[in-house]
Every structure is written in C-alpha cells, then in structure tokens.
Amino acid sequence: xxxxxxxxxxxxxxxxxxxxxxxxxxxxxxxxxxxxxxxxxxxxxxxxxxxxxxxxxxxxxxxxxxxxxxxxxxxxxxxxxxxxxxxxxxxxxxxxxxxxxxxxxxxxxxxxxxxxxxxxxxxxxxxxxxxxxxxxxxxxxxxxxxxxxxxxxxxxxxxxxxxxxxxxxxxxxxxxxxxxxxxxxxxxxxxxxxxxxx
Amino acid sequence: xxxxxxxxxxxxxxxxxxxxxxxxxxxxxxxxxxxxxxxxxxxxxxxxxxxxxxxxxxxxxxxxxxxxxxxxxxxxxxxxxxxxxxxxxxxxxxxxxxxxxxxxxxxxxxxxxxxxxxxxxxxxxxxxxxxxxxxxxxxxxxxxxxxxxxxxxxxxxxxxxxxxxxxxxxxxxxxxxxxxxxxxxxxxxxxxxxxxxxxxxxxxxxxxxxxxxxxxxxxxxxxxxxxxxxxxxxxxxxxxxxxxxxxxxxxxxxxxxxxxxxxxxxxxxxxxxxxxxxxxxxxxxxxxxxxxxxxxxxxxx
Numbered sequence: 188x189x190x191x192x193x194x195x196x197x198x199x200x201x202x203x204x205x206x207x208x209x210x211x212x213x214x215x216x217x218x219x220x221x222x223x224x225x226x227x228x229x230x231x232x233x234x235x236x237x238x239x240x241x242x243x244x245x246x247x248x249x250x251x252x253x254x255x256x257x258x259x260x261x262x263x264x265x266x267x268x269x270x271x272x273x274x275x276x277x278x279x280x281x282x283x284x285x286x287x288x289x290x291x292x293x294x295x296x297x298x299x300x301x302x303x304x305x306x307x308x309x310x311x312x313x314x315x316x317x318x319x320x321x322x323x324x325x326x327x328x329x330x331x332x333x334x335x336x337x338x339x340x341x342x343x344x345x346x347x348x349x350x351x352x353x354x355x356x357x358x359x360x361x362x363x364x365x366x367x368x369x370x371x372x373x374x375x376x377x378x379x380x381x382x383x384x385x
Numbered sequence: 386x387x388x389x390x391x392x393x394x395x396x397x398x399x400x401x402x403x404x405x406x407x408x409x410x411x412x413x414x415x416x417x418x419x420x421x422x423x424x425x426x427x428x429x430x431x432x433x434x435x436x437x438x439x440x441x442x443x444x445x446x447x448x449x450x451x452x453x454x455x456x457x458x459x460x461x462x463x464x465x466x467x468x469x470x471x472x473x474x475x476x477x478x479x480x481x482x483x484x485x486x487x488x489x490x491x492x493x494x495x496x497x498x499x500x501x502x503x504x505x506x507x508x509x510x511x512x513x514x515x516x517x518x519x520x521x522x523x524x525x526x527x528x529x530x531x532x533x534x535x536x537x538x539x540x541x542x543x544x545x546x547x548x549x550x551x552x553x554x555x556x557x558x559x560x561x562x563x564x565x566x567x568x569x570x571x572x573x574x575x576x577x578x579x580x581x582x583x584x585x586x587x588x589x590x591x592x593x594x595x596x597x598x599x600x601x602x603x604x605x606x607x608x609x610x611x612x613x614x615x616x617x618x619x620x621x622x623x624x625x626x627x628x629x630x631x632x633x634x635x636x637x638x639x640x641x642x643x644x645x646x647x648x649x650x651x652x653x654x655x656x657x658x659x660x661x662x663x664x665x666x667x668x669x670x671x672x673x674x675x676x677x678x679x680x681x682x683x684x685x686x
Contacts, residue, residue, distance in 0.1 A: 311401040
C-alpha cells in the first residue's frame with residue numbers, strides 16, 4: 188500500500204510586532220496549535236495569510252507601519268480580502284474614521300471610533316460581554332483605555348455590544364474588538380478568526 | 386446570570402493594571418518636562434510620557450529635594466497628548482500617589498529619582514486603582530515591589546548619567562537571578578526567599594515560570610538607539626528614556642530613532658540607518674567616576 192502524501196495548505200497567522208501586546212496574541216495561537224509569526228517588514232507580511240493588529244498605542248503602531256513601508260501593502264491586501272483582526276489599538280487603526288485625530292491609520296472598516304472613550308487608566312475595567320454567535324458563557328471583556336465604536340455603516344455586523352455601543356464588529360474580512368481577549372484564557376474569538384481565515 | 390450583572394463594570398482590576406503594562410511592551414516611555422517636549426515625544430512615536438519637573442540629569446546637577454511635579458504642569462501635559470501619561474511620586478509618599486491617582490494619571494512611578502519620603506517602607510500599591518511601576522536592581526527587590534502591588538518592574542540603571550553600564554548590570558543581575566531559580570531544587574526555594582528578602586509565593590512562581598509575573602522594562606542611562614536595542618536584547622520588554630532625549634542635540638530626531646530601534650532591536654542593518662546623523666548625544670557622566678554617595682540606584686528598600 189503506497190503512502191499518499193496529501194498537500195495541505197497550512198495557514199500562517201501574522202501578528203504585527205512593533206509595539207503592544209503582540210506576544211500575548213502569539214501565545215494564544217501557539218496554544219491553539221496554529222502557525223503564527225511576528226510581522227515587521229513587507230516581506231514578513233507577504234508570507235502570512237492573515238494578520239492580527241494587537242493592542243498598544245495606536246499612534247505609535249500607526250507611525251511604525253508607515254515608517255517601515257507597510258501602510259500601502261497592508262491596505263492593498265485588506266482590500267483584496269486578506270483577513271485582519273484588530274484588538275483595541277488594532278480596532279482604532281482599522282477604523283475608516285478616528286474622531287478628532289489625524290493620526291496614521293490603515294482603515295478597512297466603515298466605523299467611527301473615539302479614542303480613550305471610557306477615560307484614563309483608572310477607568311479601565313472588566314465586564315462580561317454576551318456574544319450571541321459564541322454562545323454561553325459570556326466573554327470576559329478586558330477594556331484598557333479602550334476606544335468606543337460610536338457609529339457603524341450599514342455593511343458592518345455588530346457581534347456584541349456593551350452599554351449601548353458595539354464592542355465587537357465584523358465587515359467582510361475585517362474583525363475588530365475594543366477589548367482584549369488575548370489577556371484571558373478564553374480563545375473563542377481567536378478560533379472564530381481562524382474559521383474566517385479558513 | 387441576569388442582564389444587570391452582565392453590564393456591571395469591575396474597574397481597576399489586577400488584570401487591567403498588568404494589562405496596560407502589556408500594552409506598553411515594545412515601545413519607549415520618554416521623560417518630558419513641559420507640553421512642547423510632550424508633543425515632540427508623541428510625534429516621534431513615544432508610547433507614553435513621564436511628566437516631571439526636571440529630568441534626572443538636572444535633578445542630579447541641581448541637588449536639593451526632588452518631589453512630585455506640580456499638578457498644573459501634569460494636567461497641561463495630559464491635555465496636550467492622547468498617549469498615556471505617567472508621573473513620579475517619592476518612595477513611600479502615598480499621599481503624592483493619591484494625588485496622582487486623583488489626577489487620572491495612567492501609571493505612577495514610585496521612583497528613586499525623587500528624594501525618598503520613607504526610608505523603610507514603600508507605598509502599599511495594592512490599595513490603589515492606578516497601576517504602579519517600581520525600580521529594581523535584582524530579583525529580590527523586584528519581588529518585594531510586586532508583593533506590594535507593582536504592575537510593572539523596571540531595572541533602575543543610574544538615572545541622569547547617559548551611561549548604560551548600570552542598566553546592563555541590573556538587567557543581567559535580574560535575569561541571572563531568575564535563571565538561577567529555575568534550576569534550584571524546590572527544597573532550596575524557602576532559603577532563597579529568605580536570602581533575597583522576597584515573598585515565598587512569588588519566588589515559587591518565578592521558579593516555575595522562569596519569568597517575572599509582570600512585564601519587565603529597563604531604565605536609567607539609555608542615550609542612543611544602540612543602547613535601547615541592547616537593553617531589549619538583554620531582556621527588557623520596553624525602555625524608559627529620561628535625560629537621553631531632551632539633553633541631546635536634536636531631541637525629535639533622537640526620540641524617533643530610539644522608538645524605531647526598540648521595534649527593530651535585532652536587525653543591525655536597519656539599526657545602521659536608524660543611528661545615522663542624529664546630532665550630539667547627551668554628554669553624560671561615567672558611573673565609574675562617581676562617588677558611591679552620588680548614585681541614586683541605592684534608594685529603595
């Protein structure tokens with residue numbers, strides 16, 4: 188009986204590794220047994236099938252994306268269906284509009300975000316977030332100097348809300364969360380993203 | 386669980402405190418003394434600024450008592466930038482810490498750079514909503530601070546000198562202490578805890594995981610992009626830069642270069658471009674030429 192080698196396409200998930208909690212995302216993918224790698228250069232970006240933009244400082248991350256030439260390549264890939272997940276600062280960078288700010292952004296989702304909408308660090312908080320498509324139990328949302336999605340276009344599907352505003356949203360190949368699932372042991376959002384990647 | 390409980394916020398948990406420290410990995414926190422410097426820092430890509438009245442090099446030169454900054458100056462800086470704003474309180478001065486918390490500061494640095502207010506005790510940081518960062522020279526000191534509630538540790542270095550040698554010494558000592566714990570027998574750890582003066586439970590945790598329970602940054606003496614990259618290579622997860630930026634010839638350019646260097650710390654070819662044409666670095670003071678009494682890293686208990 189000859190051994191048949193099937194050729195699998197193993198998807199490689201990139202995590203933007205400039206500034207922020209990139210390490211936590213890489214750990215989640217390790218735990219899930221997914222291939223993942225840090226992305227800092229255009230050639231890093233070319234080798235991955237999806238990208239996570241982590242939490243951190245959106246201004247700093249945006250500047251580094253621009254300085255190291257990733258801005259246009261990333262926009263082009265997102266426009267052609269490349270799956271991206273943005274958490275917190277990542278959600279800010281993927282918004283088409285950032286309220287009262289002219290910072291560098293990537294864009295990709297038809298939402299308006301307001302930075303530091305809940306206050307300074309002493310106002311950071313945790314709360315249970317009910318996410319219908321993930322079922323029970325609720326997701327523990329860790330909100331750190333979090334942004335708020337103040338409005339969303341008609342093509343945006345709200346996956347979860349908290350206190351009357353969306354905190355998780357999806358539009359085509361772009362998913363954003365205003366909180367940090369990577370800081371908890373609950374990897375359902377990461378697995379959901381992997382299903383999107385296929 | 387009912388709807389009401391779902392929407393209940395739990396503010397300022399340990400996870401949100403350490404979480405902000407996680408968000409600050411891979412970047413640079415810059416000392417600034419006014420709004421103009423804060424804006425230069427933010428435009429260069431600083432992930433946070435430390436608002437203080439004098440940078441450590443000037444505190445060193447001026448002498449006298451160094452205290453928490455004027456709230457008006459801190460508030461001006463908070464209003465001028467969107468990135469996190471940190472500020473320093475004196476060691477053990479819990480009222481300065483309370484004032485900084487009431488100002489809505491994002492991180493309090495209980496810092497040896499200021500003149501200590503208590504020669505035996507540090508602030509009990511678990512009592513606060515605002516997260517704290519504290520300096521250390523070795524693992525025992527780091528674990529005492531974490532035991533008191535620090536959500537971030539930075540090795541001290543020797544602030545205001547522009548000489549990276551102490552930053553290297555403290556980071557290497559800390560990493561060596563951590564590595565040593567991971568190879569010791571479990572029966573040896575109580576004695577280690579006694580010798581280090583560290584909480585036993587935290588010693589056990591470090592021995593098991595081979596790392597600190599909170600993020601570990603570097604401070605004190607970084608003056609060039611290469612210095613910053615060196616500290617990241619030695620295990621710093623982010624870098625504080627004090628006098629090194631605004632005591633140099635071209636602060637905006639140098640600030641940006643240090644940010645870029647921390648992101649590309651392991652890529653010498655990129656570091657060549659980053660380090661080019663930055664103007665004069667701060668002139669600095671060699672730590673080896675200083676008398677023991679001039680050093681401030683020894684403050685902290």
